[in-house]
Amino acid sequence: MxxxxxxxxxxxxxxxxxxxxxxxxxxxxxxxxxxxxxxxxxxxxxxxxxxxxxxxxxxxxxxxxxxxxxxxxxxxxxxxxxxxxxxxxxxxxxxxxxxxxxxxxxxxxxxxxxxxxxxxxxxxxxxxxxxxxxxxxxxxxxxxxxxxxxxxxxxxxxxxxxxxDVEPATEPIPVFGQSGDDRRVNAEKMLLKGVPVLPHGLFNSVEKVGESGERLRDYLGWLSERATRLDGYEPRFHVDVYGILGEVFGPPYDRAEVVDYFADLRAAAAPYPLQVEGPMDEGSRETQIRAMAELRDGLADGGVAVDVVADEWCNTFDDVQAFVDAGAADVVQVKTPDLGGIHRSAEAVLTCRGTDTRAYLGGTCNETDVSARTCAHVALATRAAQVLAKPGMGFDEGFMLVTNEMRRTVARRKRTVGEREVPADD
The missing domain is CATH 3.30.390.10 (Enolase-like, N-terminal domain)
Structure with missing residues (x-):
């Protein structure tokens, strides 16, 4: 039978x-x-x-x-x-x-x-x-x-x-909150809820970033000041600029003017770690990788501790592999809907293991409750560095969905595994 x-x-x-x-x-x-x-x-x-x-x-x-x-x-x-x-x-x-x-x-x-x-x-x-x-x-x-x-x-x-053939995480993965255009009110919510990584910011135009990048710098200063009011809270700042800094400054990206600007961002965000996603959009994967690597080298040479995150032109598994192999980013976003099958997202995260590049299991605000919960399992299985709170741009709902799914899953696994020893998280 x-x-x-x-x-x-x-x-x-x-x-x-x-x-x-x-x-x-x-x-x-x-x-x-x-x-x-x-x-x-x-x-x-x-x-x-x-x-x-x-x-x-x-x-x-x-x-x-x-x-x-x-x-x-x-x-x-x-x-x-x-x-x-x-x-x-x-x-x-x-x-x-x-x-x-x-x-x-x-x-x-x-x-x-x-x-x-x-x-x-x-x-x-x-x-x-x-x-x-x-x-x-x-x-x-x-x-x-x-x-x-x-x-x-x-x-x-x-x-x-x-x-x-990997061991899932034994604790929830750090969640990255996204603010949408209401970047101050929603950031306040994230601070009050102790979100590990914040606020995304949606800096998708020169107007929002500032003609000389001053609005982004000022925003990070405001965010740092607000965060320091909360005892024992040690978040990581992560802002997405959708390639706009490339429009503000233009190549080459390892020159003093650009490095000095990133140093200003670092100072504004202090004492919290800072990640800048999609600093430029150069029109193709090859040119994007060269520009990102150029920026990363310039920041390293200048001693500026800002991590750059690959997003634009980093869509498929092959794209992720190319950015990792080239050392073009400190973090790559695994943009889950763009990779196709959910297993390809898992493979993309796992390909970062043993490298200098961390994997951020991202996606989009335009997903659903079902896809968000599924991605929470991918994050746990692969031990991603961080996972996006999604869907929506209101923050609270997406944070709740992803956080609760991970907490329930971890609790269920602990009950099922029982006394069996499992490796500690990296």
Whole structure:
């Protein structure tokens, strides 16, 4: 008698994501913000307006056990920019999930996560041999991971850890809060809640950074002053500038003017460690790697202790590997929806082990509760350096989702493992 739990059917339901799709190129080109919206015409192909409501596609796998496994197909806020896949329209891709994807998954062993995920990752259902949109690979693989964990009565973190022969973290991974444009009020919330890494800041225009970078410097000074009011709190500061510093200063990035500016940022943030994400956007992976390495070398030569974080043009597993191999970043963001299958995010984090580069398991505010919880398991399984609080830009909800999922999972694993010794966290 076959007692193997199998995938019996695949369904897809158009749903909503936690934020919006934004045309990054139009915003960088100076689109005027009008309230919460933007005025002007979109620039990036696929956009109907500069800011559009985010979409998701929930994938449900019905198992022979009668249980349902779930994953959410979703894409990043700045879709179609920096080498990423185009805008994701949920209703347009529903037929792909319920058609060729379902045909390939029906009848398969639900416990065989990695085999099933690799099958979906390699699919080329289009006439031109194109791979599935990254959002589809992302969501379907989440459902496959949930199916494997449900079938084996274990956690998704354990399924991943077993697949890659690693030991999961025994404590929650540091959470990185993102503030959105309400960067002061939400930072205050993060400070009160003791968030380990903060505040992101959303410095995505010259106006927000300042013509000479002065607004970013002043903001870090304000944040440091507020943080020092809290006894025993030792956060790490992490701001995302979306390539804008490259527009403010321009190459070469190891010259005295640039290094001195980063020294000013370091002084403003003191005494807290500082990470600057996406300092420039040079238009291709190769030029971005050269520019990032140039900046990193300049900061090292100048004795400026600011870590640079790769984001733009660091989308796929191969991109992550290229940045790590080139020593072009202190931290790489593993932008989970852009890597496709959730297992590729795990592999990207693990490829940083034994190197000078730390892995930040990120993603986007435009994800869902399901994808956020799944990523919490990836962070635990791979022992990422930090994990993004998501979805949304209101901070509280995303922080709650990711933090609570990790705490529940760690507690469950401790009960299950019992007295068995496990290695201490790195």
């Amino acid at each position: 076959d007692v193997t739990v199998r995938i019996e059917s695949v369904r897809a339901v158009p749903t909503v994501s936690g934020f919006f799709f934004d045309d990054q190129r139009a915003i960088k080109a100076g689109a005027e913000q009008e309230g919460f919206d933007y005025r002007g015409d979109p620039v990036t192909p696929g956009f109907r307006r500069i800011r559009e409501a985010g979409e998701a596609l929930s994938v449900e796998l019905e198992l022979s056990s009668g249980e349902i496994a779930t994953g959410d197909c979703c894409a990043v806020q700045y879709s179609g920019a920096g080498g990423r896949d185009p805008l994701f329209r949920a209703r347009e891709y529903r037929s792909v999930v319920e058609g060729p994807v379902a045909e390939n998954l029906r009848g398969r062993d639900a416990t065989a996560f990695l085999t099933n995920a690799k099958l979906v990752e390699a699919m080329t259902p289009g006439e031109g041999g194109d791979r599935l949109h990254t959002a589809i690979r992302y969501g379907v693989s989440q459902a496959l991971l949930d199916a494997a964990a449900t079938s084996q009565r274990t956690t998704m973190a354990d399924v991943l850890a077993d697949a890659y």
